Amino acid sequence: MVVRIDGDPANPYNQGKACAKGRAGFYTLFSPYRVTSPLRRTNPEKGPGVDPGWEPISWNQALDLVAGKLKDIGEDDPRKLWRVTFDRSPLDYTWCAAFGTSPQPFSAGFFCGNAVHTMHFLNQFAVEAVPDVPLTQYILSVGGQYGAVVHYDTMNGAFELGRNREKIKLVAVDPFCGHAAGMADEWIPIRPGTDAAFLLSLVHVLINELGIYDAPFLQRFSNAPYLIGADGRYVRDPGTHKPLMWDAAEGVAKPFDAPVTDPALFGNHRVLGAEVRPAFQVIAERARQYTPEEVSRITSIPAATVRRIAREFGAAARVGATITIDGEQLPYRPASVIWYRGLSSHKYAFMNGFAAMLLQTIIGGLDVPGGLMGYRRAKYRATEDGLLAAMPHPGRVGSGPGPTNPYPARVVTPPQSIDLFELFPVACYSRAFAVKAILEPEKYHARVRPQMLLQRRSNMAYTGAGREMMTELLCKIPFIVSFAFEIDETAEFADVVFPDLHYLEQLEPVGEGEYTTGSQPATFYGSKPVLKPPFDPPWDQLVSHDEILLELADRAGFLDDVYIACNALWRLPSDYALQPGKRYSYQELMDRALKATHGADKGLEWYLKDGLAVKERSVRERYPGAYPKPRIHVYHEYMIDAGRQVEAVTRELGIPWDSSGYVPLAEWRPCPAHTPKAPDFDLYMITAKAPYHALTATGSNPLLNEVGSRLGYNEIALHRDAGKRKGLKDGDWVEVETDSGKKARGRVKLTSAIHPEVTAVWSSAGRWARGATQNKDPRGIHFNSLLTLDDEHMDFVSGAVDSCLRVKITKLEKKN
Secondary structure (H helix, E strand, O other), X not given: OOOOOOOOOOOOOOOOOOOHHHHOHHHHHHOOOEOXXXXXXXXXXXXXXXXXXXXXXXXXXXXXXXXXXXXXXXXXXXXXXXXXXOOOOOOHHHHHXXXXXXXXXXXXXXXXXXXXXXXXXXXXXXXXXXXXXXXXXXXXXXXXXXXXXXXXXXXHHHHHHHHOOOOOEEEEEOOEOOHHHHOOOEEEOOOOOOHHHHHHHHHHHHHHHHOOOOHHHHHHHEOOOEEEOOOOOEOEOOOOOOEEEEXXXXXXXXXXXXXXXXXXXXXXXXXXXXXXXXXXXXHHHXXXXXXXXXXXXXXXXXXXXXXHHHHHHHHHHOOOOEEEEOOEEEEOOOEEEEEOHHHHOOOOHHHHHHHHHHHHHHOOOEOOOOOEEEEXXXXXXXXXXXXXXXXXXXXXXXXXXXXXXXXXXXXXXXOOOOOOHHHOOOOOOOOOHHHHHHHOOOOOOOOOOOOEEEEEOOOHHHHOOOHHHHHHHHHOOOEEEEEEOEOOOOHHHOOEEEEOOOHHHOOEEOOOOOEOOOOOOEEEOEEOOOOOOOOOOOHHHOOOOHHHHHHHXXXXXXXXXXXXXXXHHOOOOOOOOOOOOOOOOHHHHHHHHHHHHHOOOOOHHHHHHOOOEEEOOOHHHHOHXXXXXXXXXXXXXXXXXXXXXXXHHHHHHXXXXXXXXXXXXXXXXXXXXXXXXXXXXXXXXXXXXXXXXXXXXXXXXXXXXXXXHHOOOOOEEEEHXXXXXXXXXXXXXXXXXXXXXXXXXXXXXXXXXXXXXXXXXXXXXXXXXXXXXXXXXXXXXXXXXXOOXXXXXEOOOOOOEOOOXXXXXXXXXXXX
């Protein structure tokens, strides 16, 4: 029996600490709503609150039923299997590759990493990035909750921030003073959706007013010196077609890879009979539009504050400074800007990400001591233009698995994927457009329509589009299979449910070999079973849902293909390679994978007894930004051709598509909410993540629910001044109406910790599944049901959904 969960003091990622979610994790083991046997739907009607008429069936019945459907789809078109999951188990990628589809998250691609992953791929050949704590001295957190909610380095980040409070200044720029902002040294409230304007104003002040930028870095390691013509494209050598730079020492243009004594960052030059400028001058001139005075009007942040933050950030960056680590002298740039959902969940998410990455790049603060450190790195190559290009994930099919790089832009073709990914040549994913394609297949020329949804730990009915739209979408899929610990909002639509495991019952080593967050040691660990699931024998021996996938593959006739995919994607040497025609248990597969990755002495036996491997990395491995590599982007010329490709293909197919966002420079554009449809819609509404809930996975945890309830998790945060103006007090019931006509009701929580023009709700409130509500009414507002997924509110470049709403709030006399 589990009575306590602690952090592992030997693991550098939590240093023996555990957050509230971790400590309370075992409470869900006792859930009275837990699924303990396979279930089959008997009621063909589907919808929220509709009784599925669950009928318990045997494991063999469930497996045969699902395997039969898989076999039919595999013979027709394997892409019609929609595998949706937010987990990365060891076998998911190989199983899907063998079948001919790909595992995908769903709602995370609506408004999570759209402005994040692409930028880190571009300039850091990494999926994400975190500040180099404790060496950093200044962290500017814009639209993120660093040290409190997101990133895989959360516990370590929070620990180092706490231990180095006097050395590190943390500034949070956010409309809402959430948990991370509440622990910051300074909170700067900003009008929602204006982050890019703020960031570009910092760029303007640094370049044009203070002259703070890392010129040697930009000259040697970026495309800042590349010459740009009047058409926005690189000026190229007529013979080699290579981009040209201006050598200020010799007064002549040369190819980027020729010996150039002094690559010019500024100046107007005449080359090949035309006036040209270095990319960095183009950037500096564009940034002049974002003076602190103009940006104050856009963001509501005082101009003096913008200039002060720019001065502080520039001073903290210590451009030109060095530090000695393990005997090597490296650049030292102890300033970081970090961003996440606040920049991604908007109409122009891609431009927001451009702006944030530009600020970090001009100080030379990428992957060097004290700077912004990429992690989950990809292999890279140099393109013919001398620019860094991250390599795609091996075994990738269509839009998955995981995010992908934007450069070089992919060739645009008519849609072949469920989510129209072929029309997004620079996006890391396009999940939200699966909704558009499934509901309007003729309009979007959607060739692949899912015939089966195989879903686990991705509660898409709740976390995707609004309740009504997701109901319509799920009802269009003929057959749905859910792996469910409890019957959540998505499992309510399932035709077959397999019981899922608690993480304390799982044997799942980390699927990507090891974590290498920031400058931390390379660390390998994973989940190990300490309990048996409450299933009937022999299924009480189950230690991974992957065992069910293997059984389904066997019964559907593609298990040998799974083994072939494992050999290739796990890079199994001959000693550990799987032989088609043989049969291996899940434990045998994990033993071979572990030994192939970590050595012959670190197989399953080692994993179950120990299972933690910490490997120190060399200075070069930790800080690759200090060493030569291909140039990175400050100017995005590839966007021009990408946009023209999209425009050509969509025009030919007759698909209505907005390609105006394909621009080579960062800029700010207003969200739809900045132009309300009527004056009485006088508030913005946003949502925020709470650190005491993990999406909806912890929704029925009684301890976490109590914590959330005490902290106002189910209430609507509203500034005291706005409340006074509307005659509201704490606890009043109100109706919220968006300018698109959507409505919800909730209770008000008055606070000073929010922008005066903003109201906010928590991101996991308003659930309606029985396990989450304990058979009571939903608590709080389901924010996603207030969103509008139309052309005006969706980003046709990044695939993001704009989640900045314009609302009015009206007092109610009582709840109903």
